[in-house]
Amino acid sequence: MKNLREDAFKIIKSSIDFVLPEKAVQQELEMIDLQDNIHIVAIGKAAWRMAKAAKDFLKDKVKDGIVITKYGHSQGTIESLQIYEAGHPIPDENTIKSTKKAIELVQNLGEGDVVLFLVSGGGSALFELPVEDVTLEDIKNVTDMLLKSGANIVEINTVRKHLSRVKGGNFAKLVEPAKIYSLVLSDVLGDRLDSIASGPAYPDSTTTEDVEKIIKKYDLQLSEKILRALKNETPKHLDNVETRIIGSVTKVCESAAKIAQHLGYNTMILTTTLDCESKEAGSFLAAIVREEKEREEPLNIPCAIILGGETxxxxxxxxxxGRNQELVLSAARGIKGYQEVLIASVGTDGTDGPTDAAGGIVDGETVNRLQEKGIDVENALNNNDSYHALQSVDGLVITGPTGTNVNDLTFILCN
Ligand SMILES: Nc1ncnc2c1ncn2[C@@H]1O[C@H](COP(=O)(O)OP(=O)(O)O)[C@@H](O)[C@H]1O
Ligand SMILES: O=C(O)[C@@H](CO)OP(=O)(O)O
Ligand SMILES: [Mg+2]
Structure with missing residues (x-):
């Protein structure tokens, strides 16, 4: 007899453990021969763990360095490194303060120096110094507007890059003539290096024309000042940068599939690029569950169907x-009444939206249980209140900050 809920938590825990950054950082550093005089700059939600792994491996070759991560995401001191925490998803004063410290650290380096740049998602909010005339307050407002607009992360970052002195390749320019070696943990679908953390050390493929299209598409109401600032073009060529991707959503899906198989499920990775509206993704997943329960297609039961992406x-x-909680709450509507089914969805960074949950988990009884509590699913969805709905029926997945960040993992279990 299978315990789907127990298995779901096992799959979530083990597959996230598999994509913690330590091993990947070390493996990459083993393959390259970095000289002395290394300066570490680590940004993003996985910055602390990436920097710790790099320092433990490179030891005294590291001259100095800086870590900028989200509040609650650092785990103590690392010898020779300054550690800062700042605001995410909206940047704050500490974002600017620590970014200035990072610039100080690199701006007078010479040709013999190497910056080991450890990049992970979250970097856009944590690493920022706006272009002239644009204030932190402006950046906060634009970020808030973008995050609520329904724009995807590539579009959001296209706008952010054109307002920044460090994003879209600009940081690499500040590091010249020193070299940058970038290790990147990808949380952008398709691993677009100029989008992950807004690509501070990668040639930008987006233009001011792309920015104009996004403003129109999402009807963004921006001031004259911001529109003027958005005319700044980003660097399209960089000569001092080498970049490697060391982890992505594909890895977490593969590891979830392995664990599910080990637990006795017939397993399939359906996609690693789920990118539609969360509610629609939920409806689609429910349709797959019904297909399984009615016809055992596409897999024989017991089965685990795995998806990765970012809705x-x-x-x-x-x-x-958050998007994972909204996805599963939406899915709950379409699996109502079915026995021995479950849908789970989590952010691998351990935080889904501005909540303390990594995501949510629902089954065929969720909607009935909500009704018993007097909660109407449609109302909760319309008010984007998935957290409170799921909380009332024990449907939240809480992991705390995981120290990695490779998008979202979603899966169905049917028995
Ligand atoms: N009440 C809400 N319900 C659903 N999603 C929300 C809500 N509030 C914010 N969000 C979404 O949460 C996103 C930020 O979530 P977060 O998990 O920090 O993203 P990431 O892990 O990609 O940094 C925003 O883009 C926004 O669309
Ligand atoms: O920093 C960013 O630009 C994005 C993508 O890398 O990460 P997050 O969605 O975690 O903020
Ligand atoms: Mg993201």
Whole structure:
């Protein structure tokens, strides 16, 4: 007899453990021969763990360095490195303060120096110094507007890159003539290096024309000042940078598949690029569950169907939630009444939206249980209040910050 819920938590824990950055950083550093005089700059939600792994491996070759991560994401001191925490997903004063420290650290380096740049998602909010005339307040407003617009991360970062002195390849320019060796943990679908953390050390493929299209598409109401600033073009060629991707959503899906198989499920990775509206993704997943229960297609039961990606939410309500929680709550509607089924979805970074949950988990009884509590699913979805709905039926997945960040893992279990 299978315990789907127990298995789901095993799959979540083990597959996230598999994509913690330590091993990947060390393996990459083993393959390259970095000289002395290394300066570490680590940004993003996985920055602390990446920097710790690099320092433990390179030891005294590291001259100095800086870590800029999200609040609650650092785990103590690392010898020779300055550690900072700052605001995410909206940047704050500490973002600017620590970014200035990072610039100080690299701006007078010479040709013999190497910056080991450890990049992970979250970097856009944590690493920022706006172009002239643009204030932190402006950046906060634009970020908030973009995050709620339903724009995907590539579009969001296209705009952010054109308002920044460090994003879109600009940081690499500040590091010249020193070299940059970048190790990147990808949380952008398709591993677009100029989008991950807004590509501070990668030639930017987006242009001011792309920015104009995005402003129109999402009807963004921006001031004259911001529109003027957005005319800044980003570097398209960089000569001092080498880049390697050391982890992505594919890895977490592969590891989830392995664990599910080991637990006795017939397993399939359906996609690693799920990118539609969260609610629509939920409806689609419910349709797959029904197909399994009615016809055992596409897999024989017991089965695990795994998806990776990053859905989007057009936030219109004033509730609390995240894209994974919204996805599963939406899915719960379409699997109502089915026995021995489950749908789970989590952010591998351990935080889904501005909540303390990594994501959510629902089954065929979720909607009935919500009704018993007096919660209407449609109302909760319309108000983007998936967190409180799921909380009332023990449907939240809480992991705390994981120290990695490779997008979202979603899966179905059917028995
Ligand atoms: N109440 C809500 N319900 C659903 N999604 C939300 C809500 N509030 C914010 N979000 C979404 O959460 C996203 C930020 O979540 P977060 O997990 O920090 O993203 P990431 O892990 O990609 O940094 C925003 O893009 C926004 O669309
Ligand atoms: O920093 C960023 O630009 C994005 C993508 O890399 O990460 P997150 O969605 O975690 O903020
Ligand atoms: Mg993201």
């Amino acid at each position: 989007v939410v057009h936030v219109r309500g004033n509730g609390k939630g």
